[in-house]
Amino acid sequence: MSDDKQQNYAINIKNMTSHYGSVKVLDDINLSIEPREIMVVMGHSGSGKSTLFRHILGLKQPTSGSIEVLGKDLTKLDKKGLYSLRKNIGVAFQNGALFSSLNVLENVELPLREHTELDDNTIRIMTRMKLEQMNLADYEELMPSELSGGMLKRAGLARAVVMDPKLLFFDEPSAGLDPVTSAELDQLILQLRDALNMTIVIVTHELESAFSVADRITVMDRGQQIMTGSKEEVKASTDTRIVNMLARKARDEEIDGDAYLDRLMEAQRVK
Amino acid sequence: MTFTPFTNTGLHIINLMERLGRAGIFLCTSCLRIITPPYKLSPIIKQIHFIGARSLFLIIISGLFIGMVVALQFYDALVRLGSVAMLGAAVGLVLVRELGPLLTALVIIGRAGSSICAEIAIMRNENQIDALDCMAIDPYRYIIVPRFIGAIICIPILSCVFIVVGIFGGYFVGCVLFGVSPGSYFGGMFDAVLWRDILMSVIKAMAFATITIWVATVKGFYLHLDPTAFGSEGVSKVTTQAVVVSSVSVFFADYIISSIIL
Structure with a gap:
């Protein structure tokens, strides 16, 4: 594979190993994700998928190996470089991770307020567009405690994409949702990829959701990457x-x- | 591995050193963020409202009763010694040098410190702090700095309020109830309380404010690094620890500052 090809990867992980204390939690992970690809990282609880997620976000450093995200090697970035990179990355957490003291609108507009010099009006317009995209337009004044599980996830997703990032991470999008809400959220993820041209990485243990949105799937078990391939390859x-x-x-x-x-x-x- | 009493003690010491080091780095990072731009006023005002304005009534009530009881105790003792004219001086000195800053800090630890610690611990539990990090928003700047500045502004002011209200509480007991002359009460106080005492009071209030907010924020912020603190029980545990550690630290700092200045 040529170097030019390697630089085109949205994420490129090579021989990555990670420990918690003396316990090896990830063993020799190799994963390359193309731009605009939806990669699903799948596995049971304790398989290491969430740890992998934390590594790709730079929240944890590997013991060995390298992690390149949008062409930057995370192991060599300082805090400033990492923050500069993260402005191009959106993260939607399992429980939404919304700030309980802010309403939905204020939560979603937070990255715009912190990272741009836009005036209040423009920020409101941009935020409302994202809320509309997530079918949350009528709920912008509600506090996180007043939202259902699906709405919390959609609000978290709206906040993750409000800056139009190149890369989106979604932790357990279907966890705790009924099948209908879960399927709606899967559709929303596919629409987002097409509308915003972003690379999406989803960590999940829900097979149905994984197979409905993934271009490729990585299966993890006990810290090891069992296989990476298309949906058909995994099924076969x-x-x-x-x-x-x-x-x-x-x-x-x-x-x-x-x-x-x-x-x-x-x-x-x-x- | 066999654990002897020596290895256990050693492990505890290493653990303690690690936590102290982490708390020290946390304090230095917070101070660095306080003095470097960008500065945002609205979160600071929100904290001043939470720590200061919402504690004001409690401070006034506490100050009033403490002033009254101090005057009552001193009046009883001074009558025996035949020096009732010293009542104002005694009440003023005790409130300015000692009780004002100390009891204000203890009231704030109980009302705001515990609440701040629990709030940050819940933010940690619910991935809100990780979410800030992922959005490239510095959690120190967003969460810690406004609370530090809010506490350092509010606690000395609340301490002044406590002292003033306490002096009037003492006046009510001494002058109104027991008939001490207002002139000797306030005159004795003005003669006895020196600028050095007021300086000591301000230094203590600022030191106690720093300790209170430092302990409350660091305990909540590093909840995830304590393997014995998990979920809602973990929040309750670190909040209790924050109240205990900051109260004891305030008593310790009180003695150290008094012994240096006096």
């Missing part, structure tokens, strides 16, 4: 851990369960 995988994950989900949802169970038996036979 014979790796026991992946098949187990899919079979368990199929059993839970009673969707095409027999096919997955057949594949589970096939995988065990191959192993």
Whole structure:
């Protein structure tokens, strides 16, 4: 692969290893994400996907290896460089992480107030456009405590994209939502990618949501990257851990369960 | 690994040093952010309102009763010694040098310090501080600096209010109830209280303000680094610790400042 090609990656992680104290939590992670791609990082609780998320955001430094985000090596950036890079990155947290003392409008406009010299009127117009995009136009005066789970996530998403970032991270978009709200949020993510031309990284353990939005999927288990590939490649995988994950989900949802169970038996036979 | 009493003690000392070092770096970073631009007035005013204006009534009530009880105690003692004319001097000195700044700090620790610590700890628990970091907004500048400036402005002013109200509480007991002459009450006070005493009072109030807000913010801010503090129980634990540590630290600082100035 040429150097020019490497520089075009939105995210490029090479041989990254990470520890919490003496415990290895991520082992030799290699991941390249193209611009405008939706990459879903999938795995059970404790698989290391959230730790990977923290590394890509520069909230935690790796023990070894390198992490390039938008062409900048995070391991070599100082605080100022990191903050300058983060102005091009939007992050939507699982619970929205909205400030409880600010209403929805004030929460969403916060990055614009902090990072731009725009006047109040322009900030309000830009913020309201994003709220409308998220179907939150009628709720701008509400406090976070008055919002439902889905609305909190959409408000968090509005705040994450208010600066039109090049890169969007979304932590567990479907967690705690009913299937209808979850599907609406998935649609919103796809619309956002098309409207704002951004690269999106989603961390989730929800298979249905992952398969509906992903261009490619990375599957994690116990700090290891089991595989990275297209949805079809993941579905066709014979790796026991992946098949187990899919079979368990199929059993839970009673969707095409027999096919997955057949594949589970096939995988065990191959192993 | 076998843990002997020596290794346990060693681990505790290392842990304590680590926490003290972290708190020291936190204080230095906060001070650096206070003196460097950009400056934003509205969050500071919001904190002045929260720490100062909303504590004012409590400070007035506390100051009034403390002044009254101090006058009552001194009146009883001075009658035995036959020096009732010294009542104003005694009340003034005790309030200005000691009780004004000390009790103001304790009231603020209980009312605002605990609330600030819990608020920051919840922000940490709910990823709001990480969210600030991810939005390239410095959490020190956004959360810590307004609270530091608010406390350092408000606590000395509240301490002055406490002293003034306390003096009038003492006046009510001494002059109105027990018939001490107002002239000797205020005259004795003006003769006894020197500029050095007022300076000591201001220094103490500012030192106590710094300690109070430092402990409250650092405890909440580093909630996630304490493995024994998790969830709502963790918030409750660090808030209790903040109140205890800042109260004891204020008593310790009180002795140190008094011994240096006197």
